[in-house]
Amino acid sequence: MTGAGGFLGRAVVAAAARAGHQVLAMVRPVSAGRSTYPAGVTELAGDLRQRGPWTQSLGDVDAVVHCAAAFGDLPSQLAGTVLATENLLAALPPTLRRIVHVSSLSVYDFDAPRLGGVLDEATPLESAPLRRDAYTQTKLIQERLVREYAARAGTELVVVRPGAIYGPGKDWDAGTGLKAGRLDLVFAPLAKMRLIHVDNCAEAIVAALAAPLDGPLTVNLIDPEQPSHWRYHALARRVGVPTGIAVPFPYLFVLALGWSAKLASKLFFRGRARLPETLDPPRQRVRWRPLRYPNARARTALNWTPRVGLQEGVATLAPTSRR
Numbered sequence: 001m002t003g004a005g006g007f008l009g010r011a012v013v014a015a016a017a018r019a020g021h022q023v024l025a026m027v028r029p030v031s032a033g034r035s036t037y038p039a040g041v042t043e044l045a046g047d048l049r050q051r052g053p054w055t056q057s058l059g060d061v062d063a064v065v066h067c068a069a070a071f072g073d074l075p076s077q078l079a080g081t082v083l084a085t086e087n088l089l090a091a092l093p094p095t096l097r098r099i100v101h102v103s104s105l106s107v108y109d110f111d112a113p114r115l116g117g118v119l120d121e122a123t124p125l126e127s128a129p130l131r132r133d134a135y136t137q138t139k140l141i142q143e144r145l146v147r148e149y150a151a152r153a154g155t156e157l158v159v160v161r162p163g164a165i166y167g168p169g170k171d172w173d174a175g176t177g178l179k180a181g182r183l184d185l186v187f188a189p190l191a192k193m194r195l196i197h198v199d200n201c202a203e204a205i206v207a208a209l210a211a212p213l214d215g216p217l218t219v220n221l222i223d224p225e226q227p228s229h230w231r232y233h234a235l236a237r238r239v240g241v242p243t244g245i246a247v248p249f250p251y252l253f254v255l256a257l258g259w260s261a262k263l264a265s266k267l268f269f270r271g272r273a274r275l276p277e278t279l280d281p282p283r284q285r286v287r288w289r290p291l292r293y294p295n296a297r298a299r300t301a302l303n304w305t306p307r308v309g310l311q312e313g314v315a316t317l318a319p320t321s322r323r
Helices: 006-018 055-059 075-090 134-153 200-210 230-240 251-269 280-290 296-301 309-314
Strands: 023-027 041-047 063-066 098-102 156-162 164-166 178-180 182-186 195-197 219-220 247-248
Touching: 006 023, 006 200, 006 251, 041 055, 055 075, 063 075, 075 134, 098 134, 098 200, 134 156, 156 200, 164 200, 182 230, 195 309, 200 219, 219 296, 230 247, 230 309, 251 280
Parallel strands: 023 041, 063 098, 098 156, 156 219, 164 195, 182 247
Antiparallel strands: 178 182
């Protein structure tokens, strides 16, 4: 599997080993030797951004879990997400049975559902990616590359699109939209957070390795209990996550702030100003638009039951529980 040294990747390696899989865990050379793996796991050092000796180790793999992706500016993500995927696909053996590709809910068009409606696997993908951030743009390209390869090679394919993955060391700012001194502005306080605990996400991905398929399968991964931003902030504060004083900031106010910033950009910068997520209307809608996120297809198709509940999951955010 790729991206084995990342937040999600480490959890997938552990879940796959528990399930009895023999795992080839690919990590970047700078991370090699830093982890202690359970029985059945072999570490492979290699940089997907360049073809090298790592390609010779893939000849006997039966399935690939592709977790690797990059963050940062557009050039970094083009290299670490798009080029890396092209190199991986070029190195895969013709005998490969299945690819489980880890995509993201960010590839969807969040304007498509009605306000308060449902975003599920039938929701169309973002048709204007340039209005979104580099992450969405490169994840869309990455997913297209994987789908084209699987169709061309006749390889089984499961595309999983996780929501906001949380767990030890990753708390999504406890649901805060913007910090202002000692205040935590909780944007869209009643909107649901599309959370999934890292262990639940990892176990769903491992389940995708053996799920029966009639063709390419796409599933969204979200936990059953989706707290509001307001409730999640309160739960995180209760277990010791550093937070400020919560101040609700309704979704309509968020939109008004965004459109005011967009108007100012047009008036003073000819529309060329690069707005931060909190002020950019398309990205505001992705992060805070009130929607519902069902997980019925994942539970049925993968025979997956999320093991970690919300209360237990939030407890792993406590500073003393971080691993």
